[in-house]
Amino acid sequence: MKNVLEVKQVCVSYKEGKHQKEVLKDISFEVRENEILGLVGESGCGKSTLSKAILGFVKTEKGEIVHYTKRPQMIFQDPFSSLNPCKKVEWILEEPLRMQKVSKKERRERVLAMGEKVGLTREQLKRYPGELSGGQRQRVSIAAALIQGTKFLIADEPVSALDVTIQKQIMELMVQLQEELGLSILFISHDLNVIYQMCDRVLVMKDGKIEEEQETEALFANPRSPYTKLLLEGLPK
Numbered sequence: 001m002k003n004v005l006e007v008k009q010v011c012v013s014y015k016e017g018k019h020q021k022e023v024l025k026d027i028s029f030e031v032r033e034n035e036i037l038g039l040v041g042e043s044g045c046g047k048s049t050l051s052k053a054i055l056g057f058v059k060t061e062k063g064e065i066v067h068y069t070k071r072p073q074m075i076f077q078d079p080f081s082s083l084n085p086c087k088k089v090e091w092i093l094e095e096p097l098r099m100q101k102v103s104k105k106e107r108r109e110r111v112l113a114m115g116e117k118v119g120l121t122r123e124q125l126k127r128y129p130g131e132l133s134g135g136q137r138q139r140v141s142i143a144a145a146l147i148q149g150t151k152f153l154i155a156d157e158p159v160s161a162l163d164v165t166i167q168k169q170i171m172e173l174m175v176q177l178q179e180e181l182g183l184s185i186l187f188i189s190h191d192l193n194v195i196y197q198m199c200d201r202v203l204v205m206k207d208g209k210i211e212e213e214q215e216t217e218a219l220f221a222n223p224r225s226p227y228t229k230l231l232l233e234g235l236p237k
């Protein structure tokens with residue numbers, strides 16, 4: 001199986017007063033074609049810094065990040081921060097196509113088709129983001145990430161702000177789109193239940209290091225690192 005991304009021995013530090021604080025410590029892993037790779041770890045362990053490093057938003061001190069496809073598109077926990085509140089959903093979805101000089105007719109067709117794929121009605125496409133529910137807004141950000149044909153997504157806690165029923169719907173949608181479009185998704189979450197349901201493989205991160213990497217079933221059945229064991233002990237049976 002081919003890789004869409006390789007992260008090789010990456011280190012990232014932030015400035016803390018006069019000192020440098022090392023936040024990512026010698027991180028290596030790959031994201032394969034057509035898989036959902038989970039990244040789990042407690043708050044502050046460096047998950048968001050890792051996604052910023054992959055996108056080139058923070059400088060890596062050491063190591064190498066190799067992309068084999070177009071740069072990934074992000075899906076965030078709170079789509080409000082990433083969706084322009086002053087524009088209607090259909091305008092937001094058309095915008096990247098407009099930049100690529102796609103004709104008006106084709107833009108329209110692609111937006112309607114993508115709306116349908118993510119479960120948004122034509123009427124919802126005519127609303128502003130603020131006139132949608134949290135789950136519907138997350139559908140918009142998924143559509144916005146996919147409309148340019150990107151095959152690689154980074155989803156940073158995409159369902160954490162949603163209540164359980166809506167969470168389930170968005171998770172099902174992401175799995176369905178992943179299978180249908182052959183996507184690769186780096187799925188960041190602090191919630192092991194969500195990771196278990198969504199991911200093919202899992203990276204467990206602690207204090208800026210990868211503690212463990214395993215196929216999902218194997219990781220839940222036979223965790224290798226004491227830290228993963230501890231995380232799993234916290235789960236209801």
Ligand SMILES: Nc1ncnc2c1ncn2[C@@H]1O[C@H](COP(=O)(O)OP(=O)(O)OP(=O)(O)O)[C@@H](O)[C@H]1O
Nearest residue numbers: 014015023041042043044045046047048049050190
């Ligand atoms: N711009 C920055 N400058 C200095 N320190 C930072 C910066 N961004 C993050 N940090 C620190 O780096 C560490 C890792 O932060 P990061 O946001 O990557 O963690 P996280 O695992 O994504 O946490 P959460 O799950 O709470 O979002 C934290 O100690 C954080 O305080």
